Amino acid sequence: MSLQLVAITLDCPDPPALAAFYQQATGLELHPRSGADFAALNGEHGLVIGFQRVDGYRAPSWPGQDQPQQLHLCFRIGDDERLAEVESRLVESGARIPAHQPHGDRARVLTDPVGHPFCISTR
Template sequence: MPPLMKLSAITLDCPDPPALAAFYQQATGLDLHPRSGADFAALGHEDGLGIGFQRVENHRAPSWPDQSVPQQLHLCFAVGDLDEAEAALLELGAAKPDHQPQQDRWRVLTDPAGHPFCLVVGG
């Protein structure tokens, strides 16, 4: 049986969609959707998978690794070199939590809105 659905986008709640879209656009090279605006912005690629960013009033950033405000989800990105990618993303505005479970294998960073994401070596 063919699948009923195909994943088309992952959307993150945040306080400032254009700013978070700009961070991920610089980090991933994805294209900004032409109808992006103040309350919702999206990035996409010709493969069809997109990342959306929606404004949520009183957004509370995840508190990873503490779960007082759960992370709810996290994104993983393949990179060629962990150290190089980490340095570039920190320069773009990411943060690096003190807790790093296995930083020789992957790195946990947070985006400017506080969402955790992982960098893993791979294609």
């Protein structure tokens, strides 16, 4: 059996808004069938990052597990970019920096505007 990963979908209260955050962060194109209840970005090699509306959405907690994170995305930054500069741009776009940072200078954990943790890394 061979499986190919084609999509990752995040629950959220406002799919277009969260898609816009990740579009600005990654430069990926908005999927043409995106709408109010589901939005998506076209990634590399056919991988789609989706965002689906969930009524009563509850943000994950990081690093605690009162509300499990359920998913953790990791992004490698460009070779010519500095971690602090990318982090700053993401914060300007709506990301937050949690106090718990387990990776030292190699990577930073951020949370997106609705609380999903994600990492940016130099590797």
